[in-house]
Amino acid sequence: MANPRAWDTERALTKIKELEHLPGALLPILHALQDEFGYVDKAAIPLIAGALNLSHAEVHGVISFYHDFRHAPPGKHVLKMCRAEACQSMGCESTIRHVEKRLGVRLGETTDDRSFTVDAVYCLGNCALSPAVMLDGKLYGRVSREVADFLIDSAQRHA
């Protein structure tokens, strides 16, 4: 995963300026900020509110509604593990428990050394090759415990 930059007001304003003309610009702006910084900093709220003529509460409400938007920077690697029905039928919960134990976190948390964030996701559209996970934006299928270990090992090697 590309190393996100540290929060930078000027840079955020540039991103907002690029997109504010779009109809329904709020989600595109939030995605752009998260792509840039890895999360949406609280400091972005007044900037966006000003640009789109919204209240702070409206912007905050949108950020908090969607599962995707983070309030703090994620770990270096982001592992999204599907726990929807098709993946359950192929034993995803056992893989998830294994990964949770190995990394010492639960779904939704980041490891203490900030190397991994592990998130639950509900369907990655890879249901014929369950269980599925997405590591740093790349999709993987048939992820048994062994494959999960392999993925984590590789990510750690290329840390």
Add this chain to the structure above:
Amino acid sequence: MSVKVYVPCDAAAVSVGADAVAKSVAEQISSRRLNATLVRNGSRGMFWLEPLVEVETPQGRIAYGPVSVDSVASLFDAGFLEGKAHALRLGPTEEIPFLKRQERLTFARCGITDPLSLSDYVSHGGYRGLERALKLAPEAIVEEVTNSGLRGRGGAGFPTGIKWRTVLNTSAEQKYIVCNADEGDSGTYADRMIMEGDPFVLIEGMTIAGIAVGATSGYIYLRSEYPHAFRTLRRAISIAYDKGYLGENVAGSGKRFDLDVRMGAGAYICGEETSLLESLEGKRGQIRFKPPLPAIRGLFGKPTVINNVISLATVPIILDKGGEYYKNFGMGRSRGTLTIQLAGNIKHGGLVEKAFGLSLRDAIYEFGGGTASGRPLRAVQVGGPLGAYFPESLLDTPLDYEAFAERKGMLGHGGVVVFDDTVDLAHQARFAMEFCAVESCGKCTPCRVGSTRGVEVIDKIVADQDRTRNLELLDDLCEVLTDGSLCALGGLIPYPVQSAIRHFPEDFHKPAPPHPANGSAVADKVPGKVEERQSWR
């Protein structure tokens, strides 16, 4: 002439190594100085064979699979560029029984062409539907779609022609076409496959819709879990603009149609059409009261056609071959083809496009080959997380909207998730409520509060606390959700729960497990389930 070698670029194929295989194929071609070209096609939808590599020979395309990086050199050694024998050789692709028995209309090109080659698209029948639409009056285009009997493939099965007619008949200075590509149901991937494997067919379908109803602007609302599809759509849209199929003068007709793709942000509820519209407008994805219908007051308050990906991607063939042609497939009031997605614990998982009416049993056994684990099948969930769990005894149900409704099930988007005999239906029922709690938009109380109460009641039933009364309470709660919820999320979540109880009562009457940590050990997203968070540190 250069031999074409096809390695899919579909995300599912890539998820089991297609990119690495493609790289290796390219290296072999170059190091052996062969006259061959690598093409990245969409997937044929036979996922158990992915990465499925094809070679174009004078005898047609020959398939090899599943190909791993380690086997690439041996394929070249064996002379696979001439279609010669190898342990992985599957024969002519079109003769593989899984594919041969299908009726591919919407997916006619998927897996065959290079998804981003507009010339491939046009030489395989692309843009013929638009060409015909441009010769027709708007009413005649809508009439053709109405006559085809096409019903919304997103799940609700509402007649597409009627939606279009309403928008056509509503006058406004601006109208919109919105494609619902928020394919959130577990067990479904048809939208993803077509967007990655044949994106121009969706663009063409939306353009036809725009011309039919007088809309000059369109949006594809795509879920963020599909980054591959996002990149493909972005590139396809830009190619269509460059070649004059989008923009101010569509195919030289003087008519305008602009198209953009927008990304969702991980909210299942945004697959509900009014939530989707709110989200597109940049708001929380909370559902709207209906009426007014989106066809009257939709995106930014304007008349809007909002259809699923498969519905819109089916429009070009209907315009090309005529509504009558399409209508001749299917049964009863379910006309045309259904894209069945075999998923979960299934040996041959993949996409089956077939006229409505195939039985669930034939889909699972004739096409799917039974369970992947080899254990007996115990339950099948059709129609995503809001669909019912069917037992073995209901497998003869034909895949048809009405037949499923009669059996208190739902065909939905055509996802079929198979479970073997290790499944615990009480656990699945609990998961359904938990999912509803995580994904509820919070607007109506039955769904927002009822889902969390549902998790608690099921936990009590499993723990054998006052079981009979809690089963009654759950039934009562389901009735409130069904009758009192504003949209299909709360309204249909009783389907999986009550079908589990109805068909698999034994799973709700087991002896209580030894400790109360029953259900999911990973259930930390549900309010009140955050115990032991630090215990492993």
